[in-house]
Amino acid sequence: MINRPATTSGRRRFMGVCGGVTAAVALAELEIINRLPRVSAAEATLDQQAVRFSDDIEPLVRLLEDTPRNRVVEVFADKVHGGTSYREVLTALLLAGVRNVQPRPSVGFKFHAVLVVNSAHLASLASPDQDRWLPIFWALDYFKSSQDRDVREGNWTMAAVDESSVPAPHLARQAFIDAMDRWDVDAADVAIAGLARSAGANEVFELMAHYGCRDFRSIGHKAIFVANGFRTLQCIGWRYSEPVLRSLTYALLNHNGEPNPADSDLTPDAACRVTEELMDGFGDHWNSGKMDPAASLAHLDALRDASPEQAVRETAALIQSGIHPQSIADALFLSAGEMLMQQPGIISLHSSTTTNAMQYAYRTARDPKTRLRLLLQNAAFIPHFRSSMQSRGKVANKQINELQQLDAPATTMSPTKIFESANQDRAGASHAAMQFLAGGGQAEQMIQTARQLVFLKGNDSHDYKFSSAVLEDFYAVSPEFRNSYLAASTYLLPASGDRDNGLVDRIRSAIG
Incomplete structure (x- = not known):
C-alpha cells in the first residue's frame, strides 16, 4: 500500500440480472476484451508501483480517474453511446475506488465511494428502464468527489502486490487466517492475493464474513464492505476480485489509534470474545427452532438496555431455547428501525445498513458456525449503536x-x-x-x-x-x-421538499 503523486494522462442493452457465470457472460466479457483499446507502452510505464488491472478494463478505469468531475457524466455518456456496457462501467467504478481511495483512518467518509457502489447497483436493478443509469452516473460523480478528497489527504494509491511474498496456493488460506488473527497488514495483503488466485468465491466469502463481524470499529462499515464488495463482484466477475479483496482486507484490519488488538483487551472486541466462548455450546440443530413473534418483541425489549456482551448471551440463550433465527433477525431489524425513530441521523442510519449487511451475510454463508457468529455479533452491534446515539445527544422515548x-x-x-x-x-x-x-x-x-x-x-x-x-x-x-x-x-428517507441534487437532468440529457 503506497502513496504516489497524481498522474495526467448504439448503447448496449442493460444487463438486468447479474448472476453466475454463463456462456452469455463469457461471450460478453470476450466482447469487452476485443473492443476496448490495449494499454499503450507509455501508459504501462506510469505508476509501476501502483496496482494495475487487466488490459480489458484498465483504460476505462484510467479514463474515470483522469476525467475532471465536471465532465465525468458527459464523458461516460459518450462511452455508453459508443458501446460501453453497464457491467464495464460498474467494474471501472469499483476498481477505481479501491485503487484510489484509502479505507483509513476510518472505513467510511471518503471511502463511501467504494461502499456505495453496490447500493447504486441495487437501486439500478430495481428501477424502471428509463431510470437505470441514474444511480450509476450519480456514483461516478460521487467517486470524483471522494477522489478529490483523497488527493487532499495525501493521494493514497493501492500498491502492486509484493509477488515475492505471495504464499503458495496450498498455504494461502492458513497464511491469511494467521495474519488476520495477528492483525498483520503486510502478511494479510500477500496472503489474500494468494487466496484470491487459488480459492473460490464462496470459500473467501466465508472468511471475510467471519472477520467482517468481529469488531464494531468504524460503526459497521467493515461488515458493510464485506457484503457490498462481494455482491458487486457477483455482477462484474470474480476475475476482478484480487484488488477488491486486498482493499477489503486492509479495511478489516483498521484499528486506527489503538494498540494491536491481538495483544490487547479492547472494548470493540469484547463481544466477539463472548461469542467465541459460546460457539461450542450449540448443537447441529440450532437453526431449526420455532417462529415466535412474541419472542421477537421480547428480544427487542431486552436489546434496549443490554450491553453488547449481554446481547450476545441473551441471543444465544433464546436460540438454545428453541426460537428460530428468523425471530431473532426480526428483533434486530425492529431495533434498527426503532433507532431511526428515536434519533434520525448518521448512527441510526448505520444500524440499518449494518444489519442489512450482516443479515445478507447470514443468509449467504454456508458454514453453520459462520452463520451463527454473524447472528450473535449482529445482536452485539445493536447496543453499540444505541450507546453511540446516546453520546451524540437526545434519544427520543419512542418505540416501534x-x-x-x-x-x-x-x-x-x-x-x-x-x-x-x-x-x-x-x-x-x-x-x-x-x-x-x-x-x-x-x-x-x-x-x-x-x-x-x-x-x-x-x-x-x-x-x-x-x-x-x-x-x-x-x-x-x-x-x-x-x-x-x-x-x-420514513424518518430518514428523502422527502419531497428536500433539495434536488442537480444531477438527474444533466444525466438524462447526456444519456439521451
Missing part, C-alpha cells in the same frame, strides 16, 4: 411497537402525499405510512416513490446506502412486522 398499534383510518394518504408531508412532520409521515400499509396500500408503491426521491434528492452516499438497505429488507422481515419497519424508515 407504537406503529404496530395504529389502526387504518377510513381514508389514507397516498405515498406521494406521505413524502410531501415528511419535511414538516417526520413522525406524522411515519404514522401515515403505517396507516396506508395497514389499510391495504401496496408496499411497492411506497418503495417506488421513495426510490424516485432518492434519484432526485440523493446528495450523499448515505441516501443510497440507507434506501437500498431498508427497501430491500422490507422483504427480509417477517410479514407481521414489515409494515412498521418500512413506516419507521
Whole structure:
C-alpha cells in the first residue's frame, strides 16, 4: 500500500440480472476484451508501483480517474453511446475506488465511494428502464468527489502486490487466517492475493464474513464492505476480485489509534470474545427452532438496555431455547428501525445498513458456525449503536411497537402525499405510512416513490446506502412486522421538499 503523486494522462442493452457465470457472460466479457483499446507502452510505464488491472478494463478505469468531475457524466455518456456496457462501467467504478481511495483512518467518509457502489447497483436493478443509469452516473460523480478528497489527504494509491511474498496456493488460506488473527497488514495483503488466485468465491466469502463481524470499529462499515464488495463482484466477475479483496482486507484490519488488538483487551472486541466462548455450546440443530413473534418483541425489549456482551448471551440463550433465527433477525431489524425513530441521523442510519449487511451475510454463508457468529455479533452491534446515539445527544422515548398499534383510518394518504408531508412532520409521515400499509396500500408503491426521491434528492452516499438497505429488507422481515419497519424508515428517507441534487437532468440529457 503506497502513496504516489497524481498522474495526467448504439448503447448496449442493460444487463438486468447479474448472476453466475454463463456462456452469455463469457461471450460478453470476450466482447469487452476485443473492443476496448490495449494499454499503450507509455501508459504501462506510469505508476509501476501502483496496482494495475487487466488490459480489458484498465483504460476505462484510467479514463474515470483522469476525467475532471465536471465532465465525468458527459464523458461516460459518450462511452455508453459508443458501446460501453453497464457491467464495464460498474467494474471501472469499483476498481477505481479501491485503487484510489484509502479505507483509513476510518472505513467510511471518503471511502463511501467504494461502499456505495453496490447500493447504486441495487437501486439500478430495481428501477424502471428509463431510470437505470441514474444511480450509476450519480456514483461516478460521487467517486470524483471522494477522489478529490483523497488527493487532499495525501493521494493514497493501492500498491502492486509484493509477488515475492505471495504464499503458495496450498498455504494461502492458513497464511491469511494467521495474519488476520495477528492483525498483520503486510502478511494479510500477500496472503489474500494468494487466496484470491487459488480459492473460490464462496470459500473467501466465508472468511471475510467471519472477520467482517468481529469488531464494531468504524460503526459497521467493515461488515458493510464485506457484503457490498462481494455482491458487486457477483455482477462484474470474480476475475476482478484480487484488488477488491486486498482493499477489503486492509479495511478489516483498521484499528486506527489503538494498540494491536491481538495483544490487547479492547472494548470493540469484547463481544466477539463472548461469542467465541459460546460457539461450542450449540448443537447441529440450532437453526431449526420455532417462529415466535412474541419472542421477537421480547428480544427487542431486552436489546434496549443490554450491553453488547449481554446481547450476545441473551441471543444465544433464546436460540438454545428453541426460537428460530428468523425471530431473532426480526428483533434486530425492529431495533434498527426503532433507532431511526428515536434519533434520525448518521448512527441510526448505520444500524440499518449494518444489519442489512450482516443479515445478507447470514443468509449467504454456508458454514453453520459462520452463520451463527454473524447472528450473535449482529445482536452485539445493536447496543453499540444505541450507546453511540446516546453520546451524540437526545434519544427520543419512542418505540416501534407504537406503529404496530395504529389502526387504518377510513381514508389514507397516498405515498406521494406521505413524502410531501415528511419535511414538516417526520413522525406524522411515519404514522401515515403505517396507516396506508395497514389499510391495504401496496408496499411497492411506497418503495417506488421513495426510490424516485432518492434519484432526485440523493446528495450523499448515505441516501443510497440507507434506501437500498431498508427497501430491500422490507422483504427480509417477517410479514407481521414489515409494515412498521418500512413506516419507521420514513424518518430518514428523502422527502419531497428536500433539495434536488442537480444531477438527474444533466444525466438524462447526456444519456439521451
